[in-house]
Amino acid sequence: xxxxxxxxxxxxxxxxxxxxxxxxxxxxxxxxxxxxxxxxxxxxxxxxxxxxxxxxxxxxxxxxxxxxxxxxxxxxxxxxxxxxxxxxxxxxxxxxxxxxxxxxxxxxxxxxxxxxxxxxxxxxxxxxxxxxxxxxxxxxxxxxxxxxxxxxxxxxxxxxxxxxxxxxxxxxxxxxxxxxxxxxxxxxxxxxxxxxxxxxxxxxxxxxxxxxxxxxxxxxxxxxxxxxxxxxxxxxxxxxxxxxxxxxxxxxxxxxxxxxxxxxxxxxxxxxxxxxxxxxxxxxxxxxxxxxxxxxxxxxxxxxxxxxxxxxxxxxxxxxxxxxxxxxxxxxx
Amino acid sequence: xxxxxxxxxxxxxxxxxxxxxxxxxxxxxxxxxxxxxxxxxxxxxxxxxxxxxxxxxxxxxxxxxxxxxxxxxxxxxxxxxxxxxxxxxxxxxxxxxxxxxxxxxxxxxxxxxxxxxxxxxxxxxxxxxxxxxxxxxxxxxxxxxxxxxxxxxxxxxxxxxxxxxxxxxxxxxxxxxxxxxxxxxxxxxxxxxxxxxxxxxxxxxxxxxxxxxxxxxxxxxxxxxxxxxxxxxxxxxxxxxxxxxxxxxxxxxxxxxxxxxxxxxxxxxxxxxxxxxxxxxxxxxxxxxxxxxxxxxxxxxxxxxxxxxxxxxxx
Numbered sequence: 005x006x007x008x009x010x011x012x013x014x015x016x017x018x019x020x021x022x023x024x025x026x027x028x029x030x031x032x033x034x035x036x037x038x039x040x041x042x043x044x045x046x047x048x049x050x051x052x053x054x055x056x057x058x059x060x061x062x063x064x065x066x067x068x069x070x071x072x073x074x075x076x077x078x079x080x081x082x083x084x085x086x087x088x089x090x091x092x093x094x095x096x097x098x099x100x101x102x103x104x105x106x107x108x109x110x111x112x113x114x115x116x117x118x119x120x121x122x123x124x125x126x127x128x129x130x131x132x133x134x135x136x137x138x139x140x141x142x143x144x145x146x147x148x149x150x151x152x153x154x155x156x157x158x159x160x161x162x163x164x165x166x167x168x169x170x171x172x173x174x175x176x177x178x179x180x181x182x183x184x185x186x187x188x189x190x191x192x193x194x195x196x197x198x199x200x201x202x203x204x205x206x207x208x209x210x211x212x213x214x215x216x217x218x219x220x221x222x223x224x225x226x227x228x229x230x231x232x233x234x235x236x237x238x239x240x241x242x243x244x245x246x247x248x249x250x251x252x253x254x255x256x257x258x259x260x261x262x263x264x265x266x267x268x269x270x271x272x273x274x275x276x277x278x279x280x281x282x283x284x285x286x287x288x289x290x291x292x293x294x295x296x297x298x299x300x301x302x303x304x305x306x307x308x309x310x311x312x313x314x315x316x317x318x319x320x321x322x323x324x325x326x327x328x329x330x331x332x333x334x335x336x337x
Numbered sequence: 338x339x340x341x342x343x344x345x346x347x348x349x350x351x352x353x354x355x356x357x358x359x360x361x362x363x364x365x366x367x368x369x370x371x372x373x374x375x376x377x378x379x380x381x382x383x384x385x386x387x388x389x390x391x392x393x394x395x396x397x398x399x400x401x402x403x404x405x406x407x408x409x410x411x412x413x414x415x416x417x418x419x420x421x422x423x424x425x426x427x428x429x430x431x432x433x434x435x436x437x438x439x440x441x442x443x444x445x446x447x448x449x450x451x452x453x454x455x456x457x458x459x460x461x462x463x464x465x466x467x468x469x470x471x472x473x474x475x476x477x478x479x480x481x482x483x484x485x486x487x488x489x490x491x492x493x494x495x496x497x498x499x500x501x502x503x504x505x506x507x508x509x510x511x512x513x514x515x516x517x518x519x520x521x522x523x524x525x526x527x528x529x530x531x532x533x534x535x536x537x538x539x540x541x542x543x544x545x546x547x548x549x550x551x552x553x554x555x556x557x558x559x560x561x562x563x564x565x566x567x568x569x570x571x572x573x574x575x576x577x578x579x580x581x582x583x584x585x586x587x588x589x590x591x592x593x594x595x596x597x598x599x600x601x602x603x604x605x606x607x608x609x610x611x612x613x614x615x616x617x618x619x620x621x622x623x624x625x626x627x628x629x630x631x632x633x634x635x636x637x638x639x640x641x642x643x644x645x646x647x648x649x650x651x652x
Contacts, residue, residue, distance in 0.1 A: 046519040047490075161386075190385035191546055192603055195590040199600040217519065220592035224600050247596045261524035263553035264593045265576050270553055271531060274524035280489060 008211040009035040009058070009179055012072035016053045018065055023285045027053040027066070029235040035179065035211040040202075042214045042226035042243075046258075048281055050235040051215045055183045058213065059098050060088045076178055094124040097172035101184040103164035107156040113167050114152025120174040139170040143200060162193035169201065176208065183215040198225055219258060223247055228317070231255050234292040235284045237311065241318035249333030251320035253297045256336035291323065299324060299332070339412065340373035341540055342397070342427075342508060347371070347406035349392050353613060362613050366392040367403070368564030371639075374508065379534060379541040381555030381572070383548055383587065387612055389564040390544050394512045397542065399423045425455055428501035430530075432513035434493030438485040444496050445481040451504045466503055473536075474499045474529060491522035495529065502533065512544045527554060548591050552576055560584045563612060563620040568652075570645040580645055580652040582625045619650065627651055 016028035028050040035041045043051045056062045058073070060080065073080045075096055083091070092098070100106040108116055117139070118132035127135070133152070140148035143166040156164055165185065172180055185201070186194035202225055205212055216222060222229055222243065229246050231239040231254065239252040250256045260275025268274060279296035288308035294300050303323040311321045322329060347370045355361025366389045374380050384390045395401040397408065399420050408415040415423060428451075431437040438447055445467065452463045471478060474495045485493055494514065501509055511530065515523040531554060534541055545551050551558055552572060559569040560581065568581040579585045589601045604626040610616050619637050622628040631650050639648045 046521060191548070191590040192385065192586055192605055195592065195601055195603050196605065198592075199602055202600055218592070219520070219594040223594040223596040224592050224598060243596045247594060258520060259594060261520045262594060263524075263527070263549045264595075265549055265552040265588075265591065267593075268553055270555075270572065273528040273531070274553070276525045276528060277521040278525075 006077050007034040007074075008037045008039075008076060009033065009213070010072055010074045011058070012070060014054065014057060014070040014073065015068070016050070016057050016062060017067050017069075018053075018063070020285075022283075026235050026284045028057065029284065029288065031230070031232070031235075031237045033213070033230060033237075035213060037178065037211055038205070038209040039227045040205065040212045040214060040225055041228050041230065042216060042222040043230050043232055044216055044219060044222045045232035046217055046281070048234075049232040050284075051217075051232050052183055054232070055098070055181050055213065055215050058181055059092060059096065060085075061092075061098075090124065093120050093172075093177075094175045095177055096179045096181065097175070097177040099165075099168050099172050099180060099182040099185045102188050103161065103168045104156060106168065107164060109156050112153050112155055113159070117152075117167070117171050117174060120171055124175050135174060136170070139173050140167070142173070142204065143167075143170045144196075145170075161189055162197065165189060165193075165197055166200070169197070169204070173204065173208070177210060179211045179213070180205070181213045181215075184217070185214070186221070187217070201225070219262060231258075234281055236292065236321060237319075238293065238322075239320045245318055247337060249330050249337055251314070251318070251324075251326075251329040251333050252293075252322050253299055253324075253332070254293050256332060257296075257298075259336055291321075340409075341376040341411060342374040342542075343409045343412075344370055344372045344397075345407045345409075347393070347396065347403045347408060349389075349396060349401065350404045364613055365564050365615070366612070367396065369406070370561075370564070370566055372559060372566065372569070374540055374542055376507075376540055377538055378556045379543055379554050381551035381558040382542060382544045382561060383546065383551050383558060384561035385546055387563075388561045390561050391512055393561075394429070394510050394542070394544055397510055398427060398429050421455065425504060426506050427508045427510065428504070428506040430494075430497050430501050430509060430511045430514045432516050434490060434497050434517070435485070437497055438493060438500075440485050442484070443481065444476075444483055444485070444488075447485075447496060448481075448499045448503055451500060455504055457504060467499075470499045470503045473502070473533065489522075490518050491525055494518065494522075494526050498526075498529065498533070502537070502539075505537070506539075508540045508542070510542045510544070513546070514543075515550065516545065516547070523550075530554070548587055549593065560587065563610060563615055565620065565648065566639070566646070567621065567649065568645065568647045570647075574645055580642060580647045581621075581649045582627055582651070583621050586624075619648075621649075 011033040013030045014028055015030055018025045018027055045051045057068045062068055114136055117136035121127050121132040121135055137148045145166055186197050226243045228242050230237045233254050239255050250259060257277040263274060277296055282292055290305040291309040294304040309321050309323055311319045313319045314326045347367055349367040351364045351366055352361035353364045382390050396403050449463055449467050476495050515526050543554055555572050557571050558575045559566050562583050568584045579588050586603045586605050589603050605624045616623050618634045619632040622632040637648045637650045639646055642652060
């Protein structure tokens with residue numbers, strides 16, 4: 005079976021005064037139809053740049069290179085700007101973090117929803133309107149036909165994000181790219197939106213790339229996970245296997261940092277990752293996590309560390325042999 | 338035991354909208370809150386955006402006067418006390434260390450300023466105090482001559498904590514102190530706040546939307562919804578057996594890193610109330626899966642159920 009999305013050796017470079025910033029330094033991703041891949045990492049790890057690179061929406065200064073970037077078998081690296089603009093919103097749709105800045109404030113939401121369909125399909129206005137009402141109802145907005153004339157500022161944050169989701173679904177895309185879709189929302193609304201996204205995904209059999217900083221979200225929605233650190237994927241695998249035994253010391257450290265009611269003890273210190281993320285400028289000469297790693301050894305700084313496969317669908321970027329990494333991972337889980 | 342800081346039926350109204358030929362509407366941001374903060378404890382205050390928790394913080398810091406109700410600091414009304422005397426004892430740590438530090442001042446002058454404002458010590462003593470608090474919050478001395486823009490988010494939040502603690506307050510109002518930080522930095526700041534609380538015998542009001550964080554730090558938790566406290570209980574009791582349906586929904590919404598559980602259906606419905614036009618009866622009833630006829634018409638009074646304060650007809 006061919007993958008819905010196949011990415012090999014994706015790189016994003018951004019020129020800065022201090023030199024070229026390697027925001028994404030050669031990552032591989034794949035998503036099957038109906039599958040959710042979560043890309044998780046902290047600020048500056050390159051996860052949002054990855055999302056924008058998939059959509060061909062990078063800032064003008066940034067350059068994208070890859071060995072392969074294919075959606076439904078079509079080579080996106082060779083796609084013209086016009087072809088990409090045909091695909092975006094149709095086969096591949098994006099949901100952004102802040103619906104207030106990604107919806108147009110001066111158009112009614114009905115017009116914005118309908119425009120998506122009219123741009124890609126030869127549909128009548130009336131048909132587009134029907135589709136918009138259907139989808140608004142599908143994302144749980146009641147009295148949808150009465151809402152078409154409302155403007156984004158008249159809606160709450162949760163409703164706006166529902167409108168964004170409806171808009172992404174207008175053409176029935178094969179793949180949704182969602183960049184922190186619930187980060188700006190309240191916790192109860194976050195749960196509602198994620199619940200909605202998952203059930204729509206199941207129903208419509210879409211693939212999804214969900215970008216988040218929250219390992220809690222990853223555990224609850226992902227089928228497979230890629231953990232990013234300083235522009236690299238440092239660990240990937242199925243959600244169950246990754247949480248059962250995280251293999252990379254960074255993933256292990258992250259999991260120890262999170263308070264979990266009933267598991268972490270009140271008043272006891274949480275785990276911590278000392279130090280700071282390196283600035284990704286210049287060539288890779290060592291493990292990028294080495295200066296923060298509790299298991300640092302001479303091999304870590306001797307050269308760049310390659311991604312190491314264990315089993316069919318599991319990989320990690322660390323010099324520790326699999327059995328040692330596995331033992332540390334089980335202790336951290 | 339008497340409370341260090343006690344709020345009785347505190348209210349704060351805002352006039353919203355209003356303009357030419359249009360009458361302003363009233364927003365009850367804080368709508369009758371009674372709370373007691375005991376010396377040496379961490380009281381968690383949980384709620385979502387617009388519930389009034391930050392307005393309450395501003396009132397406690399003396400940055401805003403309540404429209405009604407009374408606040409007492411060790412039994413004496415806050416309203417009668419000098420602003421400066423209150424600030425000496427109650428200090429804030431805000432959410433956004435990017436916005437709450439003056440970008441044109443060095444860390445040395447940011448942390449030292451409260452000492453000057455309160456006329457504490459000679460210049461040499463002040464320098465010593467600044468150095469001591471920097472060490473306590475885990476910042477190297479070289480940071481003293483940096484500007485906020487040269488620091489990471491975690492370092493900035495440490496500066497904000499140093500600034501709050503340099504005059505040795507008794508109460509610290511922590512308003513979402515880790516919400517803008519990455520998880521690995523959040524854990525460092527939470528650890529630091531807990532260490533300081535223990536070492537210095539501080540009392541915290543810890544405001545957050547993140548129940549998992551609150552569970553980790555707070556001895557007691559108060560849950561706020563549309564300007565009111567709907568439940569208040571010791572942390573263990575609240576997390577073991579939440580009584581208010583809103584608390585239960587909040588708890589269900591905590592997405593812990595446990596695969597296989599999926600995303601819970603909170604059954605809250607869509608109707609997030611407009612605070613300008615709060616629902617009749619119980620303010621939570623339009624979202625409540627258990628709401629009955631009585632909830633729609635009659636606002637529930639606060640009741641004491643086995644040491645838990647709860648405002649719900651069904652609890």
